Amino acid sequence: MNCERDEELLTRGLRALAEEMETLKAPDELETKLLEAFRARAVVVPIARKQLHSRYWLVAIAAMLLIAMSIVVVRWRASDVNGPHQTVAQDARQNKPDVISKPSEDPVRDVEYQAVNAPGKRPVRKPPRHAALRSPENTQLANHVTNEIATDFIPLSYMNVASLQDGGQIIRVELPRSALANFGLPVNMDRYNEKVKADVLLGVDGLARAIRFVQ
Amino acid sequence: MDPNPNDIELLRSMLAGDEGALALLYRRRQGSIYRFALQMSGSKTIAEDVTQEVFLFLMREGYVFDPARGSVSAFLLGVARNHVLRRLRVEQLLAPLGDDSDDDVQSLHPSTDLCPLEDLTRAETIESVRKAVLSLPSKYREVVVLCELQDISYGETAEILGCAIGTVRSRLHRARALLLAKLRPPVEAEDAATVKSARCFA
Numbered sequence: 331m332n333c334e335r336d337e338e339l340l341t342r343g344l345r346a347l348a349e350e351m352e353t354l355k356a357p358d359e360l361e362t363k364l365l366e367a368f369r370a371r372a373v374v375v376p377i378a379r380k381q382l383h384s385r386y387w388l389v390a391i392a393a394m395l396l397i398a399m400s401i402v403v404v405r406w407r408a409s410d411v412n413g414p415h416q417t418v419a420q421d422a423r424q425n426k427p428d429v430i431s432k433p434s435e436d437p438v439r440d441v442e443y444q445a446v447n448a449p450g451k452r453p454v455r456k457p458p459r460h461a462a463l464r465s466p467e468n469t470q471l472a473n474h475v476t477n478e479i480a481t482d483f484i485p486l487s488y489m490n491v492a493s494l495q496d497g498g499q500i501i502r503v504e505l506p507r508s509a510l511a512n513f514g515l516p517v518n519m520d521r522y523n524e525k526v527k528a529d530v531l532l533g534v535d536g537l538a539r540a541i542r543f544v545q
Numbered sequence: 546m547d548p549n550p551n552d553i554e555l556l557r558s559m560l561a562g563d564e565g566a567l568a569l570l571y572r573r574r575q576g577s578i579y580r581f582a583l584q585m586s587g588s589k590t591i592a593e594d595v596t597q598e599v600f601l602f603l604m605r606e607g608y609v610f611d612p613a614r615g616s617v618s619a620f621l622l623g624v625a626r627n628h629v630l631r632r633l634r635v636e637q638l639l640a641p642l643g644d645d646s647d648d649d650v651q652s653l654h655p656s657t658d659l660c661p662l663e664d665l666t667r668a669e670t671i672e673s674v675r676k677a678v679l680s681l682p683s684k685y686r687e688v689v690v691l692c693e694l695q696d697i698s699y700g701e702t703a704e705i706l707g708c709a710i711g712t713v714r715s716r717l718h719r720a721r722a723l724l725l726a727k728l729r730p731p732v733e734a735e736d737a738a739t740v741k742s743a744r745c746f747a
Contacts, residue, residue, distance in 0.1 A: 336725050341693075343674035343728075349692040350671050356579040356596045364600050368559075368567050373602055431730055 483531055483540035484513050498539060499532045510543065560607050571600055574618060577695060578625045584690040585629045587679045591636070595628045602628075606695040620661035622691070623705045630683060677727040685720035692717050 504525040510517045531540040550558070550566075550572070558566035577601050583592035602624055610620050630725075678689055691702040692713065703710045 333725075336729075337721070340674070340725055340728065344678075344689070346667055347671045347674045347678070348696065351580050351584065351694065354580050354583060355576045356593055360593060360597055361568065361575070364571060364597065364604075364681060365564060365568060368564055368604055415552060475736045477692040 478527075478544045479543045480529065480544045481515075483529075483542045485540045487537055497534060500529045501532060502544075503528050503530055513541070513543075515543065553612055556603070556607055556617055557611060559604070567600075567604070570603075570617075575600070577596055577618065578621055580626055580630050581690055581695060582696050583624055584675075584678065585626075585683070585686060586633060586636075587675070591629065591632050595625055595632065598628045599625045616701070619701050619704045622695075622697075623707070626687060626705060633683065673722070673728060677724050680727060681720055681723055685716055685723060687718045688713055689720045689724070 343541040505528050507517055507522055507524050507526045509528070511524060529542045529544060530538045531542075533539045550569075552570060555566045555570040555573075559570060575596055579592050579596045582595035583589060586592060586595075599621055603621065607745060610617065614620075615623075678686060678694075681689065688702060691697045691705060692699065697705070699710045699713045702713045704711065
């Protein structure tokens, strides 16, 4: 009985407390302060949001550029791996008609010529990694116009692949025939004193990077 | 614009930079937040600070409000609760209360009657109940404040506290028992001690 009465009195007491506090509210100056803070924030936030959005755009653009660059690099590497074979094949295509049509007037020269151009015996040297950087137009034009037969470019021992990235220049020179031996090519001893034509690939620094022999 | 927008619309407008929406939302909800903080802490200073913190939080991070999880009112009271509890922890560290608060509440009942609430005037009743509520552990105090003083439903209280409705009910039951125990005069205890002594002597 007492418990029920206590419960009821407690409820009444709590209700009285709630009624008394119902009119309480935060001081008015708090609203003023909050509104001032809101105004101050309103000046800053849109700028921050704008920066945030522009940052997202920058990140997105950077990501797209990165993806595009990675695709280019992957393709470039793939073409680089296939490049030497294509170069050899192109050279073979270019050389093949000449080889067939070449009249064998001089047997010794033929031997030397075949030693240089024979597919089986020909010392196909691995072209430099960036051989694709050389100007194919120039090479094809020279071979096509003059009807010359040329070996592949043989890299010189001090060749730095990275130095070819800036481009280069091909210069036609004449060398003693004995120079063929320096590159592992057979030499016709009967014509030992004669000159042989060669194209020297010069880097931008003026140093010879590679050489090919022309007939 | 809706002449009587609901809290969610006001919050959205406020986040979009509408100062009027903030003012309206503040006027609509500041009372309950202030009272909740005051009833939880017993300090006007803390109540004002908490009210301010709640609305500053709403300005800064109001976008975290999820209508699927409850009303704006419950959201604000939940934020207020976190601020009050944090502030009370700090206050407790600075000035530990110990059992003094309990003593203060009991000392307010000079009457020797078994049902002192009957004889107390309304003002005395209110003051004693207020002190008794303040002396409760926070987990019981908050359910009393929300369910009894703020007259919030059990369901919404559960949302504010982040617990089950059953937990709210059981805590409220326990809190009322504690309040009754605190509001009973210490005479009972003295009588009991006397009886025990008599038994000893017997």
